[in-house]
Amino acid sequence: MEIDTIDELYKAYHNDVKRLLAYVEAELEEFPIAILNEVRSLYDHTARAYLSKSKEAKCKETESARRHIVRIKLDCCKVLCAQGEKRIEEFHKNYRRIKLGEVDSGDFLPELTRLHDKAKTMVRRAKYAEKSGEEGREETFSLFQEAVISYKRIEQFIDRKSEKLAWSTSNQRRYFWSSHLITFIIGLLTGCLSGLIMWMLR
Numbered sequence: 076m077e078i079d080t081i082d083e084l085y086k087a088y089h090n091d092v093k094r095l096l097a098y099v100e101a102e103l104e105e106f107p108i109a110i111l112n113e114v115r116s117l118y119d120h121t122a123r124a125y126l127s128k129s130k131e132a133k134c135k136e137t138e139s140a141r142r143h144i145v146r147i148k149l150d151c152c153k154v155l156c157a158q159g160e161k162r163i164e165e166f167h168k169n170y171r172r173i174k175l176g177e178v179d180s181g182d183f184l185p186e187l188t189r190l191h192d193k194a195k196t197m198v199r200r201a202k203y204a205e206k207s208g209e210e211g212r213e214e215t216f217s218l219f220q221e222a223v224i225s226y227k228r229i230e231q232f233i234d235r236k237s238e239k240l241a242w243s244t245s246n247q248r249r250y251f252w253s254s255h256l257i258t259f260i261i262g263l264l265t266g267c268l269s270g271l272i273m274w275m276l277r
Contacts, residue, residue: 081137084121087144092117095151102158110150117143145212149205152219156198159226163191166233170240179239190232194225 096114100106117140124136175184201218233240 081121081124081133084124084137084140084144087141088117092144092147095148099151099154102155107150107154110147110154113143113147113150117147145216148216149212149219152201152216152223155223156194156219156226159194159223159229162226163229173240179236183236183239187229187232190225190229194222194229197222197225 120136120140124133127133127136197218201215204215204218
C-alpha cells in the first residue's frame, strides 16, 4: 500500500497495524517494548506531518511515519513467529517422554514435522527478502504473514489431535508402569527362588 498523505497513514494504521497489535497482545499476553517504541515514533511523525507548514516537511514526516508502519508490521510478524517456535519447543519438551511417532497410528509426527518445516522455510525466505532493503518490504511482509499463518496451522493441528495425544500419553504411561511392575515382580520372584534353592542345597 502506497502512503503519501496523512489520511492514508491513519487508514494504514486502522486497517493493518491496529489489528496486528491487538493480535500480538492477545497471543503474547504482553506488549513488546520494541514495538511500543515504534508505535510512539509513528505517532510522533504523524503529529509532525499534521503540524508541518511546508509541503516538503509534511512529505518528509509522512515518509518517516510510513517507514514506522512497515517496521511495526514486520516486527509484529517476527514476534509472532518467535512465539510460534517457542510453543513448538514447549510442546516437544512437555511430550519428551512420549513416543510421538506412535500417535495417531504413526501419522501425527510426520505431519507435525511437515508443517513445522514449512513455517521455518517461510521465515527463512522472509529474512532473505528483508535483506533486499526498502524495495522488498511488501514481499517480506507477505512472507512473514505466511509464516505466522503456518505457525497458527501447527497450533490448530495439535489442538485437533489433543484427544489422540491424551490417549497415547495415557496408554504409553500405562505400558511403562506395567512393564516396570512386571520387571520388578520377575526380579522379586527370581530372588526368592534363588534364596529357596540355596536353602534347599544346604
